[in-house]
Amino acid sequence: xxxxxxxxxxTLCFVLPVVHRATAAEMEVRxxxxxxxxxxxxxxxxxxxxxxxxxxxxxNLAVWYQQDSAGDEVGTKWLPDLRQWWRRTxxxxxxxxxxxxxxxxxxxxxxxEFSHSDKQLSTLKPGKYTLIVEAAREVGGRELLEIPFxxxxxxxxxxxxxxxxxxxxxxxxxxx
Amino acid sequence: MLRSxxxxxxxxxxxxxxxxxxxxxxxxxxxxLSGAEPLVTVDAAVSNDLFYFNxxxxxxxxxxxxxxxxxxxxxxxxxxxxxxxxxxVPLKQEGTYRIAVNNHGLFGSWEENGERRRWRGTPETFAxxxxxxxKNLQVSESVGRVETFVTNGAPTEKVFDxxxxxxxxxxxxxxxxxxxxxxxxxxxxxxxxPMAGLKVEVxxxxxxxxxxxxxxxxxxNAQGEFTVEWKEPGMYWLETSAQDSNTQIPQAxxxxxSYAATVEVLPQ
Numbered sequence: 433x434x435x436x437x438x439x440x441x442x443t444l445c446f447v448l449p450v451v452h453r454a455t456a457a458e459m460e461v462r463x464x465x466x467x468x469x470x471x472x473x474x475x476x477x478x479x480x481x482x483x484x485x486x487x488x489x490x491x492n493l494a495v496w497y498q499q500d501s502a503g504d505e506v507g508t509k510w511l512p513d514l515r516q517w518w519r520r521t522x523x524x525x526x527x528x529x530x531x532x533x534x535x536x537x538x539x540x541x542x543x544x545e546f547s548h549s550d551k552q553l554s555t556l557k558p559g560k561y562t563l564i565v566e567a568a569r570e571v572g573g574r575e576l577l578e579i580p581f582x583x584x585x586x587x588x589x590x591x592x593x594x595x596x597x598x599x600x601x602x603x604x605x606x607x608x
Numbered sequence: 609m610l611r612s613x614x615x616x617x618x619x620x621x622x623x624x625x626x627x628x629x630x631x632x633x634x635x636x637x638x639x640x641l642s643g644a645e646p647l648v649t650v651d652a653a654v655s656n657d658l659f660y661f662n663x664x665x666x667x668x669x670x671x672x673x674x675x676x677x678x679x680x681x682x683x684x685x686x687x688x689x690x691x692x693x694x695x696x697v698p699l700k701q702e703g704t705y706r707i708a709v710n711n712h713g714l715f716g717s718w719e720e721n722g723e724r725r726r727w728r729g730t731p732e733t734f735a736x737x738x739x740x741x742x743k744n745l746q747v748s749e750s751v752g753r754v755e756t757f758v759t760n761g762a763p764t765e766k767v768f769d770x771x772x773x774x775x776x777x778x779x780x781x782x783x784x785x786x787x788x789x790x791x792x793x794x795x796x797x798x799x800x801x802p803m804a805g806l807k808v809e810v811x812x813x814x815x816x817x818x819x820x821x822x823x824x825x826x827x828x829n830a831q832g833e834f835t836v837e838w839k840e841p842g843m844y845w846l847e848t849s850a851q852d853s854n855t856q857i858p859q860a861x862x863x864x865x866s867y868a869a870t871v872e873v874l875p876q
Contacts, residue, residue: 509643515874519785523642524762 457545458607459553461493463565464600467539474570475536476598477510479517480544482552482561489521490561491552492532493544499528499535513568516576541601556583567598579604631811632666632868633845634707634756635659636697639784639872641760645698648758650683650707652693658813658845659870661691666754668693670710674767676703676760683707703764704784708755712773714860715750718742731857749860751775756870759784772800773856775848775867780833786873788841795832796848798865802832806848810836813843841875 461480477498482491495517498507508527512518527533531551546552560582568574575598579591585606592603635651651659652666665688673681683695699705716727716738729737738745751774757767763782770776777783780793796806806828811821826834836846849866856863 509641509646511642512640516876518640518642519787519874523640523759 460605461544466600476569699760702761706767716747718745752866838873
């Protein structure tokens with residue numbers, strides 16, 4: 433018989449940070465990793481970044497890859513499979529990057545939230561940008577989704593795109 | 609009978625002349641790498657088709673692997689098989705490696721008892737192997753490079769330092785930064801100077817599955833530069849050659865220069 437106290441605590445742990453962050457977030461990115469029915473499933477490597485009109489990366493938001501593994505097959509070995517991300521920024525980064533690098537995520541929807549004061553946004557000059565989400569999966573495929581936006585916003589903005597294979601729904605929400 | 613030996617001799621000497629239509633190449637398992645200590649394994653062969661092992665292995669006698677800091681590293685697990693040579697290169701440093709087979713030698717022919725004799729060797733073996741009174745002796749010097757490039761992490765340019773011998777490639781676009789839908793520009797030097805008018809042939813791999821080689825011809829401009837538009841991702845082979853009389857070995861009357869490289873064009 434489960435005691436109700438731990439359950440309540442667990443629930444609070446989930447609810448509290450979301451409530452807290454929702455009030456502070458000026459940028460929210462949601463990335464859905466679809467549940468795939470394949471015989472050999474590996475979690476995808478995913479990179480999320482913001483680039484300017486010259487395809488120059490102005491902000492790295494996240495890169496999720498295998499953080500450790502048995503034997504010599506280190507997770508960073510497969511980072512070039514995130515082809516665009518690797519070319520634009522990954523290959524010149526000293527990984528892991530604080531606040532950007534993270535472990536691979538399971539299927540489901542994952543949220544990234546940033547406020548003006550976060551280093552990911554504080555350096556963004558007013559202008560046109562593109563949010564890019566790139567996914568590559570071992571023994572699977574690769575997919576890249578883009579959402580163009582301008583920064584900063586004087587009105588709330590929401591845009592979403594949907595992937596076909598390796599990515600589900602990806603959305604970008606901006607608040608003034 | 610003798611005719612069938614000519615291509616074989618030519619490839620053993622150095623690089624085949626383009627007239628023989630043999631292609632000399634180094635094919636790395638991949639060109640863009642990362643990780644704790646990535647490794648490439650390389651195939652080296654002489655073939656008619658790209659990139660298939662169907663003719664001769666490329667000898668690894670003059671294999672030189674240059675690390676991003678300019679030092680020379682030993683290729684591991686070298687073996688010469690029936691149709692190809694193989695070796696591994698662990699990429700302990702971050703940056704671009706150059707993997708090259710640099711040949712420099714002599715190729716001679718003369719008449720003996722009414723027959724044409726052919727010989728290949730070095731200035732040292734010339735005196736002992738070529739008769740002093742050889743009739744109608746013709747000796748040519750050959751300087752050939754076969755190269756490919758692989759990068760661990762971000763591309764670097766130290767390995768493109770030139771030594772001023774024969775044909776050398778200098779990147780304008782880094783050879784490990786080529787993408788379909790974009791253009792790549794490179795400069796050719798001959799004896800360290802930009803060479804105009806070199807005819808460059810560019811062929812995409814997978815020729816076995818095409819009716820034609822679909823080679824692209826470009827010519828270097830006054831700066832020694834040429835530009836290729838990469839229409840599709842894939843492994844590409846580029847080749848150029850030249851002849852002149854600027855011999856460095858005194859026994860030779862003329863000089864054959866050749867250059868071939870394998871580069872990978874990635875999808876966007």
